[in-house]
Amino acid sequence: MRRGTVYLVGAGPGDPKLITVRGQELLRAADVVVYDHLVSPRLLTACSPHAKLVYVGKEADRHAARQQAINRLLVREARADKTVVRLKGGDPFVFGRGGEEALSLARAKIAYEVVPGVTSAIGVPAYAGIPVTHRGLSSSFAVITGHEDPTKEGSAIKWAHLATSCDTVVCLMGVGRLPMIAAQLIRHGRRGSTPCAVIEWGTAPRQRTVTGTLRTITGLAKRATVQPPAILVVGDVTRLRRQLKWFERRLLFGKRILVTRASDKADTFADQLETLGAEVEQLPAIELGPVRQNGLLREAITGFPRPDWVFFTSPEGIGWFARVLRAARQDLRWLSGCHIGAIGSKTAAAIEERGLHVDFVPKQFSQEGVLEGLPRRVLNGKRALILCAEESRDVLAQGLRGRGCEVKKLPIYRTLVPRALATGLTTLFKRPFDYVTVTSASCVEHLWTALRTGGEADLFRRLRFASIGPVTSSSVRAHGGRVVVEANPSTIEGLVHAMVKHLR
Ligand code: SAH
Secondary structure, three states, X not given: OXXXXXXXXXXXXXXXXXXXXXXXXXXXXXXXXXXXXXXXXXXXXXXXXXOEEEEOOOHHHOOHHHHHHHHHHHHHHHHOOOOEEEEEOEOOOOOOOHHHHHHHHHHOOOEEEEEOOOOHHHHHHHHOOOOOXXXXXXXXXXXXXXXXXXXXXXXXXXXXXXXXXXXXXXXXXXXXXXXXXXXXXHHOOXXXXXXXXXXXXOOOOOOEEEEXXXXXXXXXXXXXXXXXXXXXXXXXXHHHHHHHOOOOOOOOOOOEEEEOOOHHHHHHHHHHHHHOOOEEEEOXXXXXXXXXXXXXXXXXXHHOOOOOEEEEOOOOHHHHHHHHHHHOOOOHHHHOOOEEEEOOHHHHHHHHOOOOOOOEOOOOOOHHHHHHHOOHHHHOOOEEEEEEEOOOOOHHHHHHHHOOOEEEEEEEEEEEOOHHHHOOHHHHOOOXXXXXXXXXXXXXXXXXXXXXXXXXXXXXXXXXXXXXXXXXXXXXXXXXOEEEEEOOOOOHHHHHHHHXXXXX
């Protein structure tokens, strides 16, 4: 990346994954990112934490003065030797004033580069199942804007030519201009029965498509209260949508789901949900931290005679245990000769990833499951060590004792309430969630406490919880909450599957 350069980067139409490789690479390297209203906030999380992020507002109030201020800002930052990314929705050179910004940079003799993006004019119809050209139906398309420069006298759009000479017309617009656009096309010779579609928030999980004809679309869009951003597609190709609406057919399409897992683990879960079309919000309700008595822990490990069985009750356990051992100047060889038990498949996978063999995983992924799966003769007279969270339940320890084991339960990490949990709760819940996912009892407890202290105990009772398993579910119910979905098996995949099944 050259310093003192401005990169005009297309962010794509909404789905943050539609940015180009070049665009993403520049975002990571930028000192300054100047971004627009329609840019996905998710993209900004890829920026360096040191980058200065400058929001330059809504397209709709981009007056000439405002645009000049942006041009000046870009020049100023570049002259200060910064790597500047000017991040724009869709493609920077399609109705994005990218050309004006490039001209101003050229005039000021600032180095610049243009990184094209997926324009909403083509990408949004694609996500609605509409190819802008199609053999036999459309061999040309035009892209026009419905919100022309209001200072312009008359119209710069040659409606008379456009209405009939182009097979598909895509209109990026202010939604309020829809009646004018439809009327112009009809007045200039386009059939009133031409099929059309209006697509709101295209490529995002909240994408909505309204279809009709040139004559009916205005009324239909109004009835559906279509809001910006939206585009209009006019032409026979819109009919293909009936067969091709791949995005809107996804199993969790349009569902709003809250993920409350710890942030380091939320991503793969969120990814799975998004791949199925869900709109995912993340509110980490737990954070993991070291136990308070680390000194004692070290002693316990060095002092405790080597156990016959070591049980891990979560995928995080092995990592924390390795840390504890390191602090005691030891390593995982400490486990040599021990049988290893894991509470579930993910816990087992985390252990095996470190090259250790797991001897036992129960059929039912819970402390009760472990007890059910191991016969008394395997345990009687043996020494067992349980490595768990500070808040972990006592079921396994007691059960093992009942089966003749000498048991030590050793908390190696604890769950904390993230500081950010209390803030922004009310705004987050303003739009209802189809599912609030909870993946541990601590998640539930923290969420409950945060809502209750915020005076929102009632809200907790109205939520639709999707729970990872029976223990988490009873924690929801203990506070009067409603579990609508419970995973079986108790894994993230199980939880995703359970929601999909519930919707069917
Ligand atoms: N440079 C952009 C267009 C900027 S003009 C591009 O190439 O896509 C802004 C207009 O684009 C909005 O008014 C709307 O009509 C359209 N638009 C942008 N993103 C959209 C989306 N996700 N869904 C529907 N329309 C969108």
